[in-house]
Amino acid sequence: MTTRIGVVTFPGSLDDRDAQRAVRLAGAEPVALWHGDKDLHGVDGVVLPGGFSYGDYLRCGAISRFSPVMETIIAGAREGLPVLGICNGFQILCESHLLPGALTRNDHLHFICRDQRLRIENADTAWTGSYEAGQEIVVPLKNGEGGFVADERTLDMLEAEGRVVARYLEVNPNGSRRDIAGITNEAGNVVGLMPHPEHAVEPLTGPTTDGLGFFTSILKKLVNA
Amino acid sequence: MTLDTVDKAKDDSKDRGWLQDGPVGAHTFGQPYAELGLKTDEYERIVTILDRRPTSSELAMYSVMWSEHCSYKSSKVHLRQFGEKAPASDAMLVGIGENAGVVDVGQGYAVTFKVESHNHPSYVEPYQGAATGIGGIVRDILAMGARPVAVMDPLRFGAADHPDTRRVLPGVVSGIGGYGNCLGLPNIGGEVVFDPCYQGNPLVNALCVGVMKHEDIHLAKASGTGNLVILYGARTGGDGIGGVSVLASETFDADGPAKRPAVQVGDPFQEKLLIECTLEVFAEDLVTGIQDLGGAGLSCATSELASAGSGGMRVELDKVPLRDATLAPEEILMSESQERMCAIVEPGKVDRFLEICAKWDVIATVIGEVTDGDRLEIFWHGEKIVDVPPRTVAHEGPVYERPFARPEWQDALQADGAEHLPRPQGGDELRATLLKLTGSPNLADKSWITDQYDRYVLGNTVLAQPEDAGMIRVDEETNLGVAVSTDGNGRFCKLDPYTGAQLALAEAYRNVATTGARPLAVTDCLNFGSPEDPGVMWQFAEATRGLADACQILGTPVTGGNVSFYNQTGETAIHPTPVVGVLGVIDDVTRRTPIGFREEGQIILLLGDTREELSGSVWADVAHGHLGGRPPQVDLERERVLAEVLIAGSRDGMVDAAHDLADGGLAQALVEACLRGGNGARIVLPEELDPFVALFSESAGRAIVAVPRSEELRFTDMCKVRHLPVARIGVVDGETLEIQGQFTIGLDELKAANSAPLRDFFA
Known part of the structure; x- marks a missing residue:
């Protein structure tokens, strides 16, 4: 049976086709989900792609969390549904309180698009099982509001519980606290990531193919489950 | 009232x-x-x-x-040449006159592309001016039936160290990023040029590329009596009233910009909805004609649709959804509020059309119908306020034969060549010159700017800045792709507008070929001063003649573009600046050739002839602040041969890296190829050339390539058969750029010099 991964399209989603391509290249079947439809069509996992879901003129992701599709996803995630939020998806997961903290305007106040070196800190989540802990990868990063912030206690908790999934190396591109690029929830099924692994899945169009691991991880996990 | x-x-x-x-x-x-x-x-x-x-x-x-x-009342008589001299091209599907030209790229695909200016608004309000420049060109491409797939921005600013550049540039860059990034269109290239001549008149040009199947081409015409006119997208507001007439068509007064209300304000989210909604409407074949609302707003859309159609049109203007209920009908007709489109829809398809708009939360309103008369009639609460023959508004406006005359100063300017200026002597001075040039704003690394644009979105970007051309994969199965480059050199055009325009075309053509793509078609954005000045008009006449002649020889027709006059403050006009975009096709994007030296041990070859051509060069500018003499010669036959060799080298896997020689000459090309690939080079300059000339001359029709040793003979034989001069000048090696017998510079030092200026000025 093919693993089916849903990719949500909000009206302002931009990287939804890219996420679908990444899912396909990893060997799973991408399923397009629509923001206005509560039905997840029986998918085995969900990707919330990058973009500007409803324009994000308010706070990024602040409106999306109230969308019909998110109602089902939030409930599902609490039951263990694997969810990967990339960039805007990460912002939505924080706004939905599935992940702690918030993403704020980059400290240098500019949008930034660059090939970013990361270290995978936690290879035990639903989305990082294909990597080794400590593995370094390079994937594109592109955001205007990617500075991860949380209070010190939360940051200490994330570190202590091993919930920092990826960390920026060489350059901290947006002022994220403790160079945090991605985090997971306690159960490890929900992962939020600022950089874009879906743009590093083909040698032709990406700086590397290092990003594919996020999508093969979920496949491996679901097949072994 | x-x-x-x-x-x-x-x-x-x-x-x-x-x-x-x-x-x-x-x-x-x-x-x-x-x-x-x-x-x-x-x-x-x-x-x-x-x-x-x-x-x-x-x-x-x-x-x-x-x-x-x-x-185009002042330019029309000159622009006609683009049609009259157009080379026969099987690739042309839609030519000049529509929203954008359309070119056949094979496999049933058609590509549409166009460059436009948004110069004046971007000076008055840099962020919104630049943002809505992107919005406008994207809607032009969309209106042809295509999905927009990439944008590029040729930009020109005043001196990098001028305080006002620090106001204009960051705003323009944020506006392009803020709008383009939200639309999900990769920004794959363009230019950033600094020159004091643009101080009061920055040039913000925007190019968009779109892809469709042949059968999806749509045109802007209203036909079929009884068909309905639907306005959809944003509500109409009071922004941008008179943008095209009062703002874009007059020069700025010397006391600075004060025309803020004429600048439009953009909403990229609305535009993104408009794109998706329009593509869905196209997919279900629901429209018979479509036009975007840009400059001149509803006045333009209604009159152009009616003028190009078979009958008349009746519009009830009070149906137009407004942001501001107090707007008068005149204002509604002139408003340039963004993110609006106008479609002609058969009555039976209206319900489905409105349904799709509702799905995307796009407001859509039936505002009128196509009539069997020959008048455009507009009503306001039942009272007729417009009754005109639409052609007289849209297509039969005034045409001027503006007087033109070669400026008196032209001869003196041309007589003052840069070849007589003092030159650096010996290795140390050459070394210092190279560092100074590569660290000057025009040659410096532009990543501080281009890193503010998303180049990855859509996942089909094969090449993006700082490569010679941007390249987009069109089909994921077959690997068909297109490449686009834009180029222009106002300094060369000032010295000789005819040759300068040809050099711009030659460079863009060469840049496309360097990546391995075959150049097919041209779009141009002609930026000039006031057409009421006979000297400026002469520059315009010369540049268009030069461009039309060169397009004929290169076999690349002009498919569309834009003229921007009145780029002058008081009596001072900008350098004549035709910006030329060339589109090429590549059958297999995996064969593309990047600029960087990637493999140690590969042989570096210099293709083409190097002459002592220093006038108008970056060296003359940076070392001496000099502009005079004659620009480099143009040999279009040579450009063709060079392109053939580069394309064949790419297709047959002979070439691993290729980079065109332009601003800054061989020296800068080597710096860029080394830094991009992360490998150094050992160079032996050709004996017959003076080292300074070899390094810094800007002769056209040249490129460097890196070839594996195993391919060297095959490649050089190919050049010889085609009578293309080829010289072995070195090898990819180490972590320094070494010009043997002259100097050596570490890549770290090169990188520091090359990447410093923009960050220093603007970060």
């Missing part, structure tokens, strides 16, 4: 006895035509066409549609 109706205008004209009295003279009925940007003879012409005075709404429409920006 009382409503000015057609009936009232008829009565007035009769009462005043104007029709008997002849020429308008004092009989202008107090109408503010001059404030709206119309000349007296233009006003008289409107009266003659209508056989009465225009209503205030009609006057508003004519004023925006007859503006220089919309009517």
Whole structure:
């Protein structure tokens, strides 16, 4: 049976086709989900792609969390549904309180698009099982509001519980606290990531193919489950 | 304010006895035509066409549609050459005159592309000006039936160290990023040029590329009596009123920009909805004609659709959804509010059309219908306020044969060549010169700017800046792709506009070929000073003639573009700056050739002839602040041969890296190839050349390539067969750029020099 991964399209989603391509290249079947439809069509996992879901003129992701599709996803995630939020998806997961903290305007106040070196800190989540802990990868990063912030206690908790999934190396591109690029929830099924692994899945169009691991991880996990 | 109706205008004209009295003279009925940007003879012409005075709404429409920006009244007589001299090309599917040209790229795909200016608004309000520049060109491409797939931005600013550049540049860059990034269109290239001549008149040009299947091509015409006119997208507001006439078609006063209300304000999210909604409407074949609303807003869309169609059109203007309920009909007709489109839809398809709009939360309103008459009639709460023949508004505006004359200073300028200037002597001075040039704003690394643009979105970007051309994969199965480059050199054009325009084309053509793509078609954005200045008009006439002649020889027709006049402050015009975009096709994008030296041990070859050509060069500018002499020679036959060799080298896997030689000459090309690939080079300059000339001359028709040793003979044989000069100048090696017998520079030092300026000035 093919693993089916849903990719949500909000009206302002931009990287939804890219996420679908990444899912396909990893060997799973991408399923397009629509923001206005509560039905997840029986998918085995969900990707919330990058973009500007409803324009994000308010706070990024602040409106999306109230969308019909998110109602089902939030409930599902609490039951263990694997969810990967990339960039805007990460912002939505924080706004939905599935992940702690918030993403704020980059400290240098500019949008930034660059090939970013990361270290995978936690290879035990639903989305990082294909990597080794400590593995370094390079994937594109592109955001205007990617500075991860949380209070010190939360940051200490994330570190202590091993919930920092990826960390920026060489350059901290947006002022994220403790160079945090991605985090997971306690159960490890929900992962939020600022950089874009879906743009590093083909040698032709990406700086590397290092990003594919996020999508093969979920496949491996679901097949072994 | 009382409503000015057609009936009232008829009565007035009769009462005043104007029709008997002849020429308008004092009989202008107090109408503010001059404030709206119309000349007296233009006003008289409107009266003659209508056989009465225009209503205030009609006057508003004519004023925006007859503006220089919309009517091309000063440029038309010159632009005709692009059609008359167009080379026969099987690739051309839609030519000049539509929203954008369309080119056949094979496998059933068609590509549409166009470059436009948004210069004046970007000076007044850099962020919104640049943002809506992207929005406008994207809608042009969308209106052809294509999915927009990439954008590029050729930008020109005043001196990098001027305080006002620090106001304009960051705003423009944020605006392009803020809008383009939200649309999900990769920004794959463009240019950033600094020159004091652009201080009061920055050039913000925007190019968009779109892809569709042949059968999806849509045109802007209203046909079929009884079909409905649907306005959809954003509500109409008071922004951008008179943008094309008052703002874009006049020069700035010396005391600075103050035309803020004429600049539009953009909403990229709305545009993203408009794109997806429009593509879905196309996919279900629901429209018979479509037009975007940009410059001149509803005046333009309704008159152009009606003019190109078979009959007339009746519009109920009070149906238009407004942001500001107090807007008068004249203002609604002139508003340039962004993110709006106008579609012609058969009655049976209207429900489905509205349904799709609702799915995307896009407001859509039936505002009128196609009639069997030959008039464009517009009503306001039942009263007729416009009754005009649409062609007289849209396509039969005034045409001027502006006087032109070669400026008196041209001879003296050309006589003052840079070849006599003092040159660096010996290795140390050459080394210092190279570092100084590569660290000058025009040659410096532009990543501080381009890193603010998303180049990855959509996942089909094969090449992006700082590569020679941007390249997009069109089909994921077959790997068909297109490459686009834009180039322009205002300094060369100032010295000789005819040759300068040809050099711009030659460079863009060469840049496309360098990546391995075959150049097919051209779009141009012609940025000049005031057409009312005979010297500027001469520059324009020369540049268009040069470009048309060169397109004919290279076999690449002009498919469309834009003219931007009045880029001058007071008496001072910008350098004549035609920006040329070339589109090419590549059958297999995996064969593309990047600029970076990637493999140690590969052989570096220099293709083409290097002559002592220093006038207008970056060296003359940076080392001496000099502009004079004659620009480099153009040899278009040579450009063709060079392109053939580069394309064949790419296709047959002989070439691993290729980079065109342009600004800064061989020295800068080597710096960029080394830094991009992360490998050094050992270079032995050709013995017959003076080392300084070899490094810094800007002769056209040249490129460097890196080839594996195993391919060297095959490649050089290919050059010899085609009589293309080829010289082995070195090898990819180490972590320094070594010019043997002259100097050595570490890549770290090169990188530091090359990457410092933009960050220092703007970060």
